[in-house]
Amino acid sequence: MNTLAEVFAAARAERRGVLVGYLPAGPGADEAFAAMVAAGVDAVEVGLPYSDPVLDGPVIQEAVDRALAAGTSPTDVLRTVEGVARAGVPVLVMTYWNPIERYGPARWAADLAAAGGAGLITPDLPPEEAGPWLAAAEEHRLDPVFLVAPSSTDARVARIAGLCRGFVYATAVMGVTGARRETSAVAPGLVARVRAVTDTPVGVGLGVSTGDQAAEVAGYADAVIVGSAFVRTVLDSGAAGAGKLAAELAEGVRRPLPRPVPAAAPPAAPGLDGI
Amino acid sequence: MTAEALPDASGHFGRFGGRFVPEALIAALDELSEAYASARRDPGWTAELDRLLRTYVGRPTPLTDAARLTAHAGGARILLKREDLAHTGSHKLNNALGQALLARRMGKTRVIAETGAGQHGVATATACAYLGLDCVVYMGEEDTVRQALNVARMRMLGATVVPVTTGTRTLKDAITEAMRDWVTNVDSTHYVIGSVMGPHPFPMLVRDFQRVIGDEARQQVQELVGRLPDAVTACVGGGSNAMGIFSAFVPDATVDLVGYEAGGLGVEGALHAATIAAGSPGVLHGMRTFLLQDPDGQTLSTASISAGLDYPGVGPEHAWLHDTGRATYRSVTDGQAMDALKLLAHTEGILCAIETAHAVHGAVELARELGPDKVVLVCLSGRGDKDMDTAARWFGLLDPAPGR
Ligand SMILES: Cc1ncc(COP(=O)(O)O)c(C=O)c1O
Numbered sequence: 001m002n003t004l005a006e007v008f009a010a011a012r013a014e015r016r017g018v019l020v021g022y023l024p025a026g027p028g029a030d031e032a033f034a035a036m037v038a039a040g041v042d043a044v045e046v047g048l049p050y051s052d053p054v055l056d057g058p059v060i061q062e063a064v065d066r067a068l069a070a071g072t073s074p075t076d077v078l079r080t081v082e083g084v085a086r087a088g089v090p091v092l093v094m095t096y097w098n099p100i101e102r103y104g105p106a107r108w109a110a111d112l113a114a115a116g117g118a119g120l121i122t123p124d125l126p127p128e129e130a131g132p133w134l135a136a137a138e139e140h141r142l143d144p145v146f147l148v149a150p151s152s153t154d155a156r157v158a159r160i161a162g163l164c165r166g167f168v169y170a171t172a173v174m175g176v177t178g179a180r181r182e183t184s185a186v187a188p189g190l191v192a193r194v195r196a197v198t199d200t201p202v203g204v205g206l207g208v209s210t211g212d213q214a215a216e217v218a219g220y221a222d223a224v225i226v227g228s229a230f231v232r233t234v235l236d237s238g239a240a241g242a243g244k245l246a247a248e249l250a251e252g253v254r255r256p257l258p259r260p261v262p263a264a265a266p267p268a269a270p271g272l273d274g275i
Numbered sequence: 276m277t278a279e280a281l282p283d284a285s286g287h288f289g290r291f292g293g294r295f296v297p298e299a300l301i302a303a304l305d306e307l308s309e310a311y312a313s314a315r316r317d318p319g320w321t322a323e324l325d326r327l328l329r330t331y332v333g334r335p336t337p338l339t340d341a342a343r344l345t346a347h348a349g350g351a352r353i354l355l356k357r358e359d360l361a362h363t364g365s366h367k368l369n370n371a372l373g374q375a376l377l378a379r380r381m382g383k384t385r386v387i388a389e390t391g392a393g394q395h396g397v398a399t400a401t402a403c404a405y406l407g408l409d410c411v412v413y414m415g416e417e418d419t420v421r422q423a424l425n426v427a428r429m430r431m432l433g434a435t436v437v438p439v440t441t442g443t444r445t446l447k448d449a450i451t452e453a454m455r456d457w458v459t460n461v462d463s464t465h466y467v468i469g470s471v472m473g474p475h476p477f478p479m480l481v482r483d484f485q486r487v488i489g490d491e492a493r494q495q496v497q498e499l500v501g502r503l504p505d506a507v508t509a510c511v512g513g514g515s516n517a518m519g520i521f522s523a524f525v526p527d528a529t530v531d532l533v534g535y536e537a538g539g540l541g542v543e544g545a546l547h548a549a550t551i552a553a554g555s556p557g558v559l560h561g562m563r564t565f566l567l568q569d570p571d572g573q574t575l576s577t578a579s580i581s582a583g584l585d586y587p588g589v590g591p592e593h594a595w596l597h598d599t600g601r602a603t604y605r606s607v608t609d610g611q612a613m614d615a616l617k618l619l620a621h622t623e624g625i626l627c628a629i630e631t632a633h634a635v636h637g638a639v640e641l642a643r644e645l646g647p648d649k650v651v652l653v654c655l656s657g658r659g660d661k662d663m664d665t666a667a668r669w670f671g672l673l674d675p676a677p678g679r
Contacts, residue, residue, distance in 0.1 A: 050573065099572035
């Protein structure tokens with residue numbers, strides 16, 4: 001299996017962006033992940049379904065509600081991680097903090113590593129509270145990934161970037177998850193601020209849904225992270241739809257560099273805007 | 276360590292509190308912390324808050340000697356701190372007004388709030404109308420039905436009320452939805468949290484704005500009975516009226532602090548909101564505290580006849596007071612609370628909120644336990660107009676419609 005570092009190094013050599021695809025674990029997720037990986041997704045984020053997702057918009061909420069109603073548990077998440085890792089791509093878990101606090105950070109790190117997981121993305125765990133998790137992650141060689149936001153001060157960007165392994169997750173917009181018609185105007189500046197303080201790759205997420213948007217983001221970021229668009233597609237048309245979208249996005253992150261920013265805003269796929 | 280020294284600089288009350296929020300909100304929380312610290316040092320700002328508490332909210336609120344309730348209980352003397360007589364009918368305006376003044380100071384033009392019983396929503400809508408701020412209130416759909424009167428009040432005050440249809444459609448989901456709004460609109464918007472909960476600095480800020488209840492009551496009790504009370508009691512949802520009255524007495528070791536949580540249909544079962552009695556430590560809505568959660572860390576749904584206590588968490592300072600043993604927490608069932616609502620109405624001519632009735636039941640019970648020469652102070656957190664529909668159904672008070 002490749003590590004995140006290897007995936008980023010290979011993509012850099014090919015002068016292209018890394019495509020990261022997100023879905024919450026739950027019924028149908030394993031098949032969809034398989035289709036996404038087959039169609040060119042380089043790394044995967046498995047969402048751990050949680051009852052109070054404050055950073056998620058309606059699309060991910062709907063998928064998470066379904067997953068919870070079907071009884072999806074942290075153990076199911078680990079099973080999904082195991083399956084996707086076997087396909088040879090790095091797998092991170094994206095989770096709100098309470099389920100991990102409840103599971104026990106040390107036990108979770110051990111079990112996630114045993115399942116072949118590469119790391120953990122923690123959107124509501126600030127560095128100030130991350131001590132026990134960082135220790136557990138280091139012990140089990142997992143990459144901790146934290147988020148920086150357009151509103152983060154330079155000092156915080158430096159502190160957070162210094163704690164991230166694998167990549168730094170830059171949230172492109174102020175807001176909850178959901179596909180957006182326009183890509184973010186503030187993301188390039190945020191990425192530049194991260195690059196000023198670290199050599200760790202930078203991924204940009206929140207809002208990307210089309211190949212054109214992926215191409216634009218890959219023009220300034222190392223990884224393009226796509227969540228709601230995959231979730232919407234899987235809700236509507238299952239694994240086949242996810243594979244098709246992955247192929248479009250994978251083409252986007254491979255368009256030749258440097259890419260001029262398109263003159264007009266890229267057209268939105270029907271039904272994917274803002275939701 | 277005394278409560279006055281807490282929270283520490285990073286917002287912790289012992290192992291509780293902190294800030295578990297998306298990074299996008301950290302800058303706003305820092306801005307709020309700084310604005311609050313500078314406002315507290317600004318004599319002009321504190322003088323304006325004091326003036327408004329007197330001339331607009333109607334403070335100080337009176338202390339009522341509940342002689343007939345005391346006689347009925349047959350034990351300690353029961354004194355009522357009358358927050359129900361504050362403008363808008365509950366303690367909630369103490370906090371909403373303070374935070375709205377802070378919002379104005381920070382240059383924010385839009386205010387959002389969550390509400391359960393609607394009292395905090397009404398208080399926030401009131402403060403926003405008074406100060407000329409835009410106001411959006413998130414309220415669980417179930418609560419918009421059981422507290423319909425307060426929905427109308429908020430709309431009359433010019434606020435937009437957004438019924439929340441996600442999750443359990445109660446207070447927990449209204450908070451989640453308000454946080455989503457805040458993440459999206461944080462530049463223009465201040466989130467007026469309605470209780471001593473959420474990420475730092477909210478638990479501290481709301482406690483400080485509510486502390487006026489305890490400061491007034493401490494002096495009033497001493498004037499009336501010549502000494503401190505033996506016990507101070509309050510209902511606990513998020514815990515703001517309780518923290519407000521407790522905080523003035525925390526250093527007084529002889530004063531027992533007792534909070535009453537919503538026992539719903541009984542804490543033995545699953546239908547209650549007794550967070551401290553039946554919960555375990557975890558993280559929700561930006562804070563580490565006691566939570567009602569399942570073994571996987573998913574928030575459990577709660578049940579209480581009172582919308583304002585129907586919440587699976589509790590303010591982190593209460594979790595800490597419980598941990599240290601400085602305060603104790605008991606639970607009161609729906610039935611006990613409704614009986615207390617009626618008892619207070621019949622003995623004292625006061626129709627309190629159903630939330631408050633939990634504390635009234637607790638105080639009567641405690642008065643009996645303590646015996647005659649003791650004094651029990653109750654925070655009478657709100658009036659019950661909003662609950663008359665629920666009470667009428669519970670007690671079967673309405674005559675059948677004519678013609679049936
Ligand atoms: C009258 C009254 N008392 C108490 C509460 C509970 O809130 P807290 O525990 O923050 O005082 C509410 C909440 O709506 C209320 O309306």
